[in-house]
Amino acid sequence: xxxxxxxxxxxxxxxxxxxxxxIKAAAxxxxxxxxxxxxxxxxxxxxxxxxxxxxKARRLVLTTEGKRYFTSVSAAFRVLGEATxxxxxxxxxxxxxxxxxxxxLQWLVxxxxxxxxxxxxxxxxxxxxxxxxxxxxxxxxxxxxxGLGVYEGLASEKLVDDDLIPVASPGLIGNAVFKSPNDLxxxxxxxxxxxxxxxxxxASAGADALNAERGILFSGNAVVDAAKGGRGxxxxxxxxxxxxxxxxxxxxxxxxxLRVDIAYYLVYPQGVLDNGDAxxxxxxxxxxxxxx
Numbered sequence: 122x123x124x125x126x127x128x129x130x131x132x133x134x135x136x137x138x139x140x141x142x143x144i145k146a147a148a149x150x151x152x153x154x155x156x157x158x159x160x161x162x163x164x165x166x167x168x169x170x171x172x173x174x175x176x177k178a179r180r181l182v183l184t185t186e187g188k189r190y191f192t193s194v195s196a197a198f199r200v201l202g203e204a205t206x207x208x209x210x211x212x213x214x215x216x217x218x219x220x221x222x223x224x225x226l227q228w229l230v231x232x233x234x235x236x237x238x239x240x241x242x243x244x245x246x247x248x249x250x251x252x253x254x255x256x257x258x259x260x261x262x263x264x265x266x267x268g269l270g271v272y273e274g275l276a277s278e279k280l281v282d283d284d285l286i287p288v289a290s291p292g293l294i295g296n297a298v299f300k301s302p303n304d305l306x307x308x309x310x311x312x313x314x315x316x317x318x319x320x321x322x323x324a325s326a327g328a329d330a331l332n333a334e335r336g337i338l339f340s341g342n343a344v345v346d347a348a349k350g351g352r353g354x355x356x357x358x359x360x361x362x363x364x365x366x367x368x369x370x371x372x373x374x375x376x377x378x379l380r381v382d383i384a385y386y387l388v389y390p391q392g393v394l395d396n397g398d399a400x401x402x403x404x405x406x407x408x409x410x411x412x413x
Contacts, residue, residue, distance in 0.1 A: 196392030309353030
């Protein structure tokens with residue numbers, strides 16, 4: 122059965138303008154003139170028999186029908202892109218995943234060998250960055266973001282939400298005996314990205330002798346390396362240092378742990394899961410997070 126479809130060039134122009142919210146930006150991406158993009162949009166609207174954009178002074182806004190159509194069109198382009206990547210990759214598909222360097226090194230990468238055993242036909246390309254990716258522009262399938270889980274226009278699922286615990290190397294603490302969290306006041310505090318976690322832990326533990334404004338701020342995986350190297354005491358998520366705790370490279374100093382609102386979320390655009398391999402990866406991530 123044949124399918125009567127609009128011209129592909131018009132669909133490409135529509136998808137780019139709707140995603141970038143700019144005819145100029147879409148023209149730059151497609152390497153054509155703005156006039157050519159506008160003509161393609163008009164042709165598509167005439168072909169469909171309805172407007173897809175509301176034209177305002179300096180921007181285009183999708184109509185209700187345009188929003189619904191964009192969801193379907195963008196999903197179709199995503200499926201076509203994945204099929205093309207799979208064909209060019211000798212039958213293997215590729216998923217692009219963005220996360221912070223620390224999460225990649227401490228949680229995701231150590232588990233990837235298990236995923237390769239489960240799904241050898243799927244390659245996972247990890248982009249370890251603190252940059253907040255644009256899924257379409259950066260060609261990402263998934264992102265693992267550290268936040269409150271509210272990301273407009275994106276699906277968001279809590280992935281890792283465990284306790285913050287104070288840890289240090291055995292060499293740093295030696296034979297010290299800690300009777301109270303306030304006993305940490307003579308040690309350097311190591312902060313992962315910001316000071317808010319230590320502030321919250323200090324308030325929760327009643328450690329009024331500790332000063333969260335002291336200590337060193339780190340980014341990436343540097344805070345874990347600093348703690349293992351005996352540079353100070355770090356406050357980290359248990360799941361991100363479970364290997365170091367098992368090996369004895371780090372020890373938990375107090376039973377006081379803190380559950381905070383901020384967690385790691387799996388984030389992805391609508392339509393990504395139309396790709397079966399993406400759904401396989403999503404389900405595997407959640408099983409790993411649950412320890413199954």
